[in-house]
Amino acid sequence: MTQPTTTTTPTPIQSLRTAPAVILLCPGQGAQTVGMGKAWADKYPAARETFQQADDLLGFKLSDLCWNGPEEELIRTDNAQPAIYTTTVACYRALASEGRFPKVAAAAGLSLGEFTALHLAGAFDFETGLKLVRLRGQAMQEAASSVASGMVALIGSDEAQARLLCQEAIQGDEVLVPANYNCPGQIVLSGHLTACERSLKRAADMGDQGSAAQGGRGVSFPDHETCRRPFERGSGSGSVELAGCTCHGQRHRYLSRNQQN
Template identity: 55%
Template sequence: MDVKSAGILFPGQGAQGVGMGRWLCETYTIAKDLFAEAGEVLGYDLADLCQNGPPEKLDATEFCQPALFTVGVAAARVLASEHPERIDNISATAGLSLGEYTAVCFAGGLEFADGLKLVQRRGEAMQSASDAVRSGMASVIGMDLEKLQELCDEVRQGDEVLRPANLLCPGNIAVSGHLTAIERLQPAAVAAGAMKVVPLSVAGAFHTSLMAPAVELLEQALTEIPLRDTRIPVYSNVDAAPHQSADEIRQLLSRQVTQPVMWEASIRRMIADGIEGFLEAGTGRVLRGTLKRIQRKIPTDGFGDQ
């Protein structure tokens, strides 16, 4: 990308797939070594899980989060070591949900091993909260936020939780809540004009109050694991604003699991602040897809799975 100032983006849960990281490990020793280090930290063979599955295990939150974190860091380290010209102009970073931890690591706020332990504990806490109630997420395609919020309010019953949770881009918003409410929302959304409603491969109702039981465990982990001020701004999912203070980032990460992901607002803020192009590092093309819906002409690139 021939731009003066670029942002690097890291995907979150839902981008995973069996085979991720294989090309990086087969092509670059630095990636293979990082996966070996991850296996020692986690106590299981992460490279084998990423490359061979089984998919139901890789999709489980407690395994998926460390896996995506490691693939993202591996891609960034390969770029820094083997293709520095592709990231010399990186001046800001962001990540979608779990990807925000990868962004903080890239920006120098976390050591890899510390970040891996943190996301492992985050994944375990969120999996435990998810196991306590039948809940999940679904992408609603082709509906604006105001109408979707109205529909959530209409179909929700009793003390059910249902809310827009991932505000990805125009026409693509993920809702999160009790499965019973999501099941009622699906036909209602299509009848109201949505193109389709797609269930997501996540364990529970992330970014809602149903994740509250995970917050205390996450806050404890964030207190115990060292965070530093970052060398470049990290745009937070919570407020779509840039942050470099370790104390601010720690507080925002603890709030993130129960708050909506302000992804579209984050990208628009980054562009307003001078970012002229974006690089997606890790697995998949989900984030580049959202970028084209937010700002069609913005230059994009990717590095990770081939």
């Protein structure tokens, strides 16, 4: 006589053991919003401890800025970068504390998120990463404040169309260039503010979508080469801070946006 077949529902632990490996994807600047991380900190001790760690290391209440704003302070590059880095790590630690990531294949990130990904991959500790993104944000904020600039997220154009739009938008000595290639069909332009404003109008005329990037400051274009100075050897306080940074062997693979790596 044929025995009836039975099915066994795997336990949560068994499910975790057979779970596929995941790739951790870390967001870049622009992901910031007032209230970020608050629900995580309220629910998970690991997230709350991460924000407290950042507050102690920075010497000011980054947690309060993330949770309560004001928005005009949060979107400043020197604040947004450590805020996004800290919130991402807090979320990861919260989920990891519940065993949500038993198998990590790799970590990757967009722009600022590459620093977070390097930390999650084990290249450096949380303190080192926070120090780096705070210094990076300060350098970018200072450079962006030296000239009226902006960024435009262009949706619907390929690289050739984006470059043509830049050429049509600039006047005189203005600069407007493709700065970030987020994904096929989405390119971020960066340059002088007046050129950004013209590019928005021109994009609308072409039938493409364009929006001014949150924060109101342009980065990643030639006028902002001064961003690199704090990181150059012998440049002052920045190079001294970097001298204290230690990198380690990675626990997980790190996927770089540089296709040569």
